[in-house]
Amino acid sequence: MPIQKILLVDDSKTELHYLSEILTKRGYQVRTAENGDEAMRRLAEDKPDLILMDVVMPGLNGFQLTRAxxxxxxxxxIPVIMCTSKNQETDKVWGMRQGARDYVVKPVDADELVAKIKAFG
Known part of the structure; x- marks a missing residue:
């Protein structure tokens, strides 16, 4: 089943805007959340096909939220792709151990991100 609905979780309004623009221009339906609590509410309201998850956020961080x-x-x-500036191999390994299915380092390359999303659908 192709990916259509994506939940973006990031505490940066700039990143949310940038990523939303990339994805909506390519035909995805995008919803956003700025923290873990908001992300859980969005999940309950409308289950997405995929989640793009930042790591460094107030409250629950992306690793904790991905695990939950x-x-x-x-x-x-729901596949989770970590989308973070944390670029160490240990961060990637830890993210995958928390249940993430893929890992993208910011700044995001739009074509790479879309290719990774399409790989799930």
Whole structure:
């Protein structure tokens, strides 16, 4: 099933705007959340096909939120792509251990991001 609905989780309004623009121009339906609590509300309102998750956020960080989502029976089937400035190999390994299916380092290359999204659909 192709990916259509994407939830972007990032505490930076600039990143949310930038990523939303990339994705909406390519035909994706995008919803955003600026923190973990808002992300969980968005999940409950309308289940996305994929989640793009920042790591460094106030409250629950992206690693904690990814772990909570991927271990939840209601949402465990939603692929999570970490989308973060944390570019160390240990960060990537840790993100994948929390349940992420892929990892993209900011600044995001639009074509690379879209290719990774399409790989899930």
């Amino acid at each position: 989502i991927t271990r939840d029976p209601n949402y465990g089937d």
